[in-house]
């Protein structure tokens with residue numbers, strides 16, 4: 001069955017697809033992992049150090065959780081920039097809408113997973129005054145465009161394997177690592193435990209069965225959309241699967257629940273196009289990740305954007321939430337300084353630049369314009385056939 005499915009997928013990549021091209025430079029900012037609690041600040045760091053876990057090997061050791069101040073500083077930078085239509089950039093923020101309810105799990109001896117929807121607050125020990133309000137204010141100002149990342153970033157089935165009592169003994173290395181992190185109020189640090197996978201993708205399963213079944217995915221997506229609605233009083237229109245691990249079943253389930261835009265990871269210059277579920281597939285084409293990439297170069301990032309404009313496709317910029325964190329390590333100051341320079345350079349080189357989020361790109365390809373608070377912005381969209389198997393890769397930013 002899976003072999004047939006693979007052949008079918010490969011066959012489809014050889015078929016021509018209609019891609020959308022734009023007559024003016026379009027820039028979209030897409031950002032993942034908002035709302036997902038990581039290392040529980042300095043207290044968590046000290047607790048883990050006392051338990052013998054030395055952190056600092058990679059930037060994601062210091063992934064914590066954004067604060068209301070981080071959000072305010074980001075809003076200030078976005079607010080200071082304007083495109084040719086007088087509009088500020090709107091950061092498409094992909095939210096993880098629940099965290100582990102570690103208090104409840106601990107009371108039960110870590111026998112099963114319990115989730116705490118972000119709308120109901122953060123796990124015990126976390127302190128983020130004003131954070132939910134800061135998200136909502138930014139959305140209200142249209143500086144943020146909320147989208148769905150998932151209910152969890154990890155695959156629950158992969159996690160649950162290590163919840164069994166026998167696996168939580170100190171002799172089980174993985175169980176021990178999980179328990180150490182959980183006792184310190186830290187759900188997980190992905191790079192140290194890639195076996196937890198991604199929401200719809202279980203790395204522990206045989207290679208052809210790693211994606212969860214269509215039913216399992218639909219169930220997870222339905223519940224995540226419910227939690228998203230509780231958080232923002234609206235339904236998501238755009239989604240990005242954790243780890244970019246989405247398949248046709250994911251897209252079908254998204255379409256059924258009202259998602260119209262799918263965000264895909266970077267690497268290839270694929271123009272926006274509709275899939276067979278009527279979802280607009282967008283591909284990231286520039287990586288703006290100064291906190292993660294030790295070789296980050298603003299010039300390279302600008303060159304990636306230029307390469308997109310030459311191809312008449314949007315420059316879709318990937319910038320993960322860690323870049324704006326500051327509670328244990330200040331990633332935020334440098335990111336905001338660079339982001340400010342990046343946007344200023346785009347605005348000065350391209351007086352006709354447009355900042356659009358996924359929802360607006362969707363509107364533009366459907367109507368040739370989008371309605372904004374500043375009036376109607378028109379965009380000339382042309383259709384050109386391409387085959388996915390022949391798409392060129394983009395220079396790495």
Ligand SMILES: [Zn+2]
Nearest residue numbers: 032033242243
């Ligand atoms: Zn993510």
